[in-house]
Amino acid sequence: MRDPWNAFVPYPDADVRHAAIGPLSGLRLAVKDLFDVAGYPTAAGNATVLAASGIKTSMAPLVQTLLDAGACFVGKTNTDELAYSLIGGNIHFGMPINPRDPQLIPGGSSSGSAVAVAAGLADIGLGTDTSGSIRLPAAVNGLIGWRPTHGSLDNRALRPLAPSFDVPGFMTRSLEPMATVMSAVGMPTANDRPSSILIPEDIFATIDDAVADEMIASLRSADMPIRRTDTIASFSLADLALAFITILQREAWESNKTLFERSPEAIAPDIAARLLSGSRLDDEEVREARRIAALFSRQIDRLLCENVIVALPTLAMSPPSRDAEPESFAAFRSACIKLLCLSGLSGCPQLAFPIINCARNASLSLFGTRGTDRMLVKVAQQLTAE
Template sequence: MQDRWNAFMPYPDADVGHAPTGPLAGLRLAVKDLFDVAGYPTAAGNAAVLAASGIKTATAPLVQTLLEAGACFVGKTNTDELAYSLIGGNVHFGMPRNPRDPDLIPGGSSSGSAVAVAAGLADIGLGTDTSGSIRLPAAINGLVGWRPTHGSLDYRALRPLAPSFDVPAFMTRSLEPMAAVMSAVGMPAANDRPSSILIPEDIFETIDDAVADEMIASLRSAAMPIRRTDAISSFSLGDLASAFTTILQKEAWESNKTLFERAPGVIAPDIAARLRSGSRLDDEEVRAAYRIRKLFSGEIDRLLRENVVVALPTLAMRPPKRDAGPESLAAFRSACINLLCLSGLSGCPQLAFPAAGCAGNVSLSLLGAQSTDRMLMNVARQLRPD
């Protein structure tokens, strides 16, 4: 396969079989290089991890499920180093190019899977989402991105970053193949509709007014009841993002401590700095962050128990250019985590998709109660019929 987008890892091809029929027959599958696939190494975007990997003899159960549903494996994809970024860069293997706008970052950390799907090299991009690593690149590349309910999919033979946030997740070019993926991985069907779509004023006030107006107009097109609320939590977005980042850094350090202590020089400086930050957190700071998560999760559970779906902008601001300086990239990452952390802290599913009738590249998200993944798809189909 010719890959001028640097979406795939440069591994020699190995035979990966798949079922000739099934709900995913005819769909090409690109797999983030965090999942084991028999016949391939697993590098997690790091040269030292690649050197120590060896060729895997077994395939991650979730990948095997997709193959048995008929999906055809087309390669392992590039990822931000250790899956610990939202930008899409990698000092070891390079930054994939955004097919939608080559001047912009592709987004990460599931950068290669997003680019492979956006470039038409794959139909299903399997990745992971910890702090937005599916939703953000999906939004930047004009794709559908699904972060499932935490713990609902098999995560064995998947290299962890922050286990209490990590979820296997997917990208497709439209809603229909994503619906097929949901079915193939065993998400329960849902015929119910939410009582209303909830618009949190404090969140929509953080984005450009014109974009917010376009999104709300798109929501009204579904002819479903719309409700507005001042906020979905008693905590500010900044406090939630701070708690999320504290837990993320702590767990990321624990996941990568051995690698860091053995070979700190093979980790990019920005990634190494985040790992060091996690190693320096004091216990009380971490406990406070977990307490905020527990309280927030309770608030969201009570809110969504009313059978509502929360509408959110997927991105907080326009993506930076791929040659932007570290300060611009850090500001983008920080702003987006304010919105993307909500699903991670609550464990709730989120479905991101291009907003219908909006100028430019505008991504809308739906957040629902745990295990309402298929209901989110039903609402999205009303908002954006393929």
């Protein structure tokens, strides 16, 4: 397959069989190179991991589920190194090209899967989302991005980054195939309508006013109750982001400690620096971060217990250009994590989707209580109906 976008890792083709018929028949599947696929290595975006991988002889169970449902595997996709970034760059394998705007970053860490879908090289992009690695590239590339309820999908034979937050997830070009994917992987059906959609004033105040106005207008166009609230939690976004990053860095260090200690020079300097920060965290800092996460999760449970959905901007700011300075990447990552961390800390599902006829190519997200994944799709379909 011709790949001018650098979406796929250029592995030699292996025979990956799929069911002849099923709900995903006719849909092409691109798999992030964090999942084991029989006949291929798993590199996790790192040359040393690739050299040590060997050819896998078994299939990640989630990948097998998709193949059994009829999806046709078309290749393994590039990822940020060790899945530890939101930008889409990789010093070993290069940065995929954003088909929507080649001047911008593709977003990461599920960069290749997002680009493969956006470029029309695949219909389903399987990725992972720890701190936004599906939702962010979906938003940047104009896609639907689903971060599932934490723990709802099989994550065996998937290389971890931060298990408290890691989830497999998906990207598609439209909502209909996403709904089909949710059904195929066993998500429970959604018969309910939300009692209301909640707009948190403090969160929408952090983004561009014109974008916020377009998002709120889109929400009001649907035939369902809209409510405003000052905030969704007693913690500031900055405090939640700090707790999230603390847990993430500690677990990322634990997941990659052996690699770092054996081959520190084999890891990009910015990734290595974040790993090293995780190694230096004080245990009390980590305990306090976990305490905040637990309290926030309980507050979200109370907020959403009556079938409420929260609307959120997917991104905090416009994505930088692919040749921007490292400081711009860091500022973008830091700003976006303040919004993207909410699903990770709470374990709740989030669905990102582009707003129809929005001049600014904005992405809106719906955030619901655990297990309401398919309801989020139904609501998004109502919001995007012409």
